[in-house]
Amino acid sequence: MMNQYDVVVIGGGAGGMSSALGAYQNGAKKVLLVERDIELGGILQQCIHNGFGLHHYKEELTGPAYAERLKQELMDTEIDIKLQTTVLKITKDKEVHMMNEKDGYQVIQAKAIIASNGCRERTRHQIDIPGKRLSGIMTAGLAQRYLNIDGYLVGKKVLILGSGDIGLIMARRMTLEGAKVLGVAEIMPYSNGLNRNIVQCLHDYDIPLYLSHTIAKVSGNDRLEQVTLSEVDEKFQMKEGTNKTFEVDTLLLSVGLIPDNKLLTDISVKMNPITNGAYVNDKYQTNIEGIFACGNSLHVHDLVDYVSEESYEAGKNAANYVLHQNKVKQNIINVKSSDHIHYVIPNQIMLDNKNVAFKFRVTKPMEKALIMIKQGNKIVIEIKKRHLLPAEMENVKVNKKVFKYDDDISIEVKGV
Amino acid sequence: MYDVIIIGSGITGAFIAHFLAKYDIKVLVLEKDVEVSDGVTKANSAIIHSGYDPKPNSLKAKLNVLGNKMYGDITKELNVNFKRIGSYTLAFDKEEEVQLKKLYQQGNKNKVETYLLGKKELRAKEPNIKETVRLGLYAPTTGIIAPWEIVYALLENAIYNGVELKTNHEVIDIKKEKNIFCVKTKENTYYTRYVINASGLFAHKITQMVTNDVDYEMRYTRGQYYVIDRGYDDYVNSVIYPTPTNKGKGVLIVPTIHGNILLGPTSEIVDNPNDTEVTKDGLHYIKEHIDYMMNHTPYKGIIRSFSGIRPKTSREDFIIEELKDVKHFIQVAGIESPGLASAPAIAKMVEDSLLKKEQLPMKSDYRVYKQKNLKISEKPIDEINRLIKQNPKYGKIICRCESITEGEIIDAIKGPLGIKTVDGIKRKVRPGSGRCQGGFCQPLIIEILARELKVRKTDILLNNVGSNILIVETKQSGGEK
Numbered sequence: 001m002m003n004q005y006d007v008v009v010i011g012g013g014a015g016g017m018s019s020a021l022g023a024y025q026n027g028a029k030k031v032l033l034v035e036r037d038i039e040l041g042g043i044l045q046q047c048i049h050n051g052f053g054l055h056h057y058k059e060e061l062t063g064p065a066y067a068e069r070l071k072q073e074l075m076d077t078e079i080d081i082k083l084q085t086t087v088l089k090i091t092k093d094k095e096v097h098m099m100n101e102k103d104g105y106q107v108i109q110a111k112a113i114i115a116s117n118g119c120r121e122r123t124r125h126q127i128d129i130p131g132k133r134l135s136g137i138m139t140a141g142l143a144q145r146y147l148n149i150d151g152y153l154v155g156k157k158v159l160i161l162g163s164g165d166i167g168l169i170m171a172r173r174m175t176l177e178g179a180k181v182l183g184v185a186e187i188m189p190y191s192n193g194l195n196r197n198i199v200q201c202l203h204d205y206d207i208p209l210y211l212s213h214t215i216a217k218v219s220g221n222d223r224l225e226q227v228t229l230s231e232v233d234e235k236f237q238m239k240e241g242t243n244k245t246f247e248v249d250t251l252l253l254s255v256g257l258i259p260d261n262k263l264l265t266d267i268s269v270k271m272n273p274i275t276n277g278a279y280v281n282d283k284y285q286t287n288i289e290g291i292f293a294c295g296n297s298l299h300v301h302d303l304v305d306y307v308s309e310e311s312y313e314a315g316k317n318a319a320n321y322v323l324h325q326n327k328v329k330q331n332i333i334n335v336k337s338s339d340h341i342h343y344v345i346p347n348q349i350m351l352d353n354k355n356v357a358f359k360f361r362v363t364k365p366m367e368k369a370l371i372m373i374k375q376g377n378k379i380v381i382e383i384k385k386r387h388l389l390p391a392e393m394e395n396v397k398v399n400k401k402v403f404k405y406d407d408d409i410s411i412e413v414k415g416v
Numbered sequence: 417m418y419d420v421i422i423i424g425s426g427i428t429g430a431f432i433a434h435f436l437a438k439y440d441i442k443v444l445v446l447e448k449d450v451e452v453s454d455g456v457t458k459a460n461s462a463i464i465h466s467g468y469d470p471k472p473n474s475l476k477a478k479l480n481v482l483g484n485k486m487y488g489d490i491t492k493e494l495n496v497n498f499k500r501i502g503s504y505t506l507a508f509d510k511e512e513e514v515q516l517k518k519l520y521q522q523g524n525k526n527k528v529e530t531y532l533l534g535k536k537e538l539r540a541k542e543p544n545i546k547e548t549v550r551l552g553l554y555a556p557t558t559g560i561i562a563p564w565e566i567v568y569a570l571l572e573n574a575i576y577n578g579v580e581l582k583t584n585h586e587v588i589d590i591k592k593e594k595n596i597f598c599v600k601t602k603e604n605t606y607y608t609r610y611v612i613n614a615s616g617l618f619a620h621k622i623t624q625m626v627t628n629d630v631d632y633e634m635r636y637t638r639g640q641y642y643v644i645d646r647g648y649d650d651y652v653n654s655v656i657y658p659t660p661t662n663k664g665k666g667v668l669i670v671p672t673i674h675g676n677i678l679l680g681p682t683s684e685i686v687d688n689p690n691d692t693e694v695t696k697d698g699l700h701y702i703k704e705h706i707d708y709m710m711n712h713t714p715y716k717g718i719i720r721s722f723s724g725i726r727p728k729t730s731r732e733d734f735i736i737e738e739l740k741d742v743k744h745f746i747q748v749a750g751i752e753s754p755g756l757a758s759a760p761a762i763a764k765m766v767e768d769s770l771l772k773k774e775q776l777p778m779k780s781d782y783r784v785y786k787q788k789n790l791k792i793s794e795k796p797i798d799e800i801n802r803l804i805k806q807n808p809k810y811g812k813i814i815c816r817c818e819s820i821t822e823g824e825i826i827d828a829i830k831g832p833l834g835i836k837t838v839d840g841i842k843r844k845v846r847p848g849s850g851r852c853q854g855g856f857c858q859p860l861i862i863e864i865l866a867r868e869l870k871v872r873k874t875d876i877l878l879n880n881v882g883s884n885i886l887i888v889e890t891k892q893s894g895g896e897k
Contacts, residue, residue, distance in 0.1 A: 036813065036816065084812065086812075086813035086816060086819075088793055088813075088819055099793070099800070099804075099811050099813060100811050100812065101804065101808035101809065101811040101812050102808070102811070103811075104800065104801040104804040104805070104811055105797050105800045105801055105804070105811070107797070120851065120852045120855055120856065121852070121855050123719070123720075123852070123853045123855065125643075125718060125719055125720040125721050125853065126718060126719070128694070128696065128699050128721065130693065130694055130695050130696050131693050131694070132691075132692050132693050132694075132723075133692065133722065134883075135877075135878040135879075135882075135883035135884065135885055138855075138858075138885075139855050141855065142854075142855050142858065142859070145859055146859060146886060147890065149859070150859055150863075150873070150886075151889060151890050151891035152873060152874065152886035152887070152888065152889055152890060153886070153887055153888040153890055154885065154886060154887060155887055156887060156888070177890055178888075221690075221882065222878075222879065222880045222881070222882040222883040223882050223883055223884070249887075260851075260852075262647070262817075262851075265647060266647070273716075
């Protein structure tokens with residue numbers, strides 16, 4: 001007899017914990033949370049800096065403290081938790097195949113599955129960094145784990161490529177642990193991190209930020225010895241005669257995150273090529289009924305607070321799906337991103353009287369901009385914004401009553 | 417005192433060790449790197465070519481065709497993954513078409529099964545071949561293998577049967593006194609009656625230690641590659657070659673035995689055998705040549721790029737011979753493409769040359785060491801559960817991308833080869849070969865290695881000496897001085 005659950009949540013980070021809570025608190029009776037690590041919390045556990053929870057808990061917490069809050073909430077429920085358990089595959093019929101040391105290989109039948117298994121870091125190979133394969137070149141998140149979980153520094157003289165938040169945080173963290181950080185290089189003419197991190201992690205420690213720079217070469221014998229940076233033009237081509245060489249033993253890469261979705265792509269869930277996450281409707285349901293996606297495996301968030309909010313909703317919707325099998329098929333309309341909008345989530349909404357949160361990112365930094373939510377050619381909502389940055393996800397809540405037609409919805413932004 | 421010392425633990429040295437393991441003689445393999453299979457063997461196209469391509473009557477032709485045939489039995493005996501998936505060599509213009517027809521004739525001469533196919537048949541078999549294709553040469557015996565996997569299996573079998581292996585032992589000098597060779601490494605001196613030089617990119621340097629008469633020049637030829645993630649099975653089913661030119665086989669598309677796709681190689685002469693850089697130009701060259709042949713190449717799935725160096729020599733053919741002026745010193749040099757395909761036949765040839773010199777007694781207790789527990793997560797559920805009951809570590813996934821368990825990793829560390837490094841583990845059981853490239857599993861691999869080998873985490877190497885990953889322990893009392 002196969003073990004049965006209403007909702008199985010894959011991943012025990014902020015997204016997984018929040019969605020399990022969402023499912024349980026909205027009526028799902030049997031909920032299982034599966035986590036591969038030895039404890040819940042996911043990547044929050046290695047993010048020992050603060051800045052988490054300002055929206056969700058209205059106070060500033062460290063990553064582990066934020067995870068602890070969610071864990072405490074879970075403890076007050078009857079949600080089953082399996083740690084050190086890896087989900088190997090799921091099926092379209094919502095079987096969950098998983099494995100651990102104690103129970104062996106188990107197959108569980110779920111009524112709904114929520115994939116909230118996070119993202120991975122882009123590596124040097126996805127951006128074609130030239131040069132040899134050397135020890136001392138690694139992703140910033142891996143170096144963060146070594147330092148904050150395992151207690152080891154990966155090098156003493158460091159250069160960082162990419163001004164995403166992990167890169168900035170690691171510039172400060174390595175400095176505090178006694179390493180010398182010689183600079184952060186960013187190929188774009190602007191930083192990709194949150195503004196507060198530029199100030200608190202670079203300016204406060206006199207670490208130079210090289211905008212419009214990329215790596216021309218890495219060299220060394222078995223360990224990294226030298227990195228050469230080059231300035232780039234508007235087309236990201238290296239400019240001759242702009243090379244700068246740095247004697248470093250470590251190069252950390254903070255060059256983007258990719259939602260990890262092998263479990264979903266293996267069963268041909270429809271994916272969004274821009275986000276590398278699933279196409280979802282405003283219930284966070286994928287094109288396969290009863291399979292939901294949220295958190296960083298749906299799209300990469302810059303704030304964990306938004307992960308929690310989104311995932312709680314996904315959990316609630318999964319519970320509703322299980323309880324009511326609501327198969328509302330009518331009045332589904334598409335949501336599209338348009339001028340200067342990189343992507344928008346959800347990709348589809350159901351017309352009813354409820355609220356929807358549109359989450360999107362702009363393609364370039366903008367000052368004094370006008371965000372327009374349109375249906376067909378008609379502007380339904382306009383929002384003025386002083387600054388818009390690609391690094392900062394916009395989150396606009398709308399009551400769906402305003403959408404009166406069957407036309408597609410599009411989100412646009414323009415300068416004013 | 418040894419009977420035979422083999423210098424080098426790449427595919428050639430490993431096959432030779434394997435064939436000599438059944439004889440009751442003392443054999444030692446010396447390897448300069450920390451792990452075996454760390455040179456030419458770890459970075460090439462991973463194809464067991466069919467053998468229509470080499471010039472008829474050359475050693476390359478003879479040994480490639482024979483080697484290809486031998487792979488079936490050997491991989492079965494040792495339980496190593498090997499598949500004959502066939503290959504298509506494609507012509508896109510008149511000139512290439514003429515060349516391809518010549519290759520077909522050559523295939524007949526080399527006694528390799530080949531067929532000429534038209535555009536329609538080709539595109540029915542491989543829909544992503546471009547509409548501009550005119551003719552294709554199909555070779556059903558082309559196979560794929562993970563080169564290091566077979567090396568690990570061959571050496572494990574050899575060691576299990578009494579062959580000795582010393583890694584991190586670079587040969588720095590060889591002297592011959594009377595009929596005995598004195599082989600010096602940095603650490604030690606070893607004596608032997610025979611030396612087999614299977615040292616790949618360094619073959620000429622090793623031979624120079626015993627003679628001034630090295631009659632070839634080494635031309636280090638670099639090949640750059642891309643690796644594409646698993647999960648793009650719709651792209652190709654077989655190996656795809658362009659029509660070869662005098663520069664070599666060209667830029668290929670190779671489905672790997674583990675479900676990845678290789679794109680490459682380039683072909684560039686470099687000065688230095690350690691110049692395994694990838695370059696912007698090289699990677700661009702690959703894409704350009706692939707796009708000439710194929711539609712819908714899933715570049716989006718690229719998870720890695722790498723370079724390997726091939727030991728081409730000025731003599732162009734393989735060099736497998738006893739030195740004229742130094743008896744009992746057998747040189748195996750210039751083992752470039754199709755070296756992997758030819759390796760078993762090359763080793764057989766070396767074995768035969770030894771047998772011609774003297775009769776070698778057989779071991780009475782020779783037993784084959786079969787590879788076991790490969791890829792736990794792919795076994796039937798009942799078997800997985802049986803294994804987990806025996807050893808719970810088989811239930812713990814360490815590498816999430818490739819679904820590799822802790823049990824498999826511990827087996828690799830405790831196996832006959834005694835793997836010590838992160839890259840060694842990666843080659844043996846694959847953690848770190850997937851889309852995260854070790855971003856998630858590397859800390860766990862280091863932890864398991866340090867625990868099992870009873871060393872500090874800061875001692876664990878990525879590959880060679882000096883490639884430590886963790887530099888300073890921050891939480892020790894008093895900090896690092």
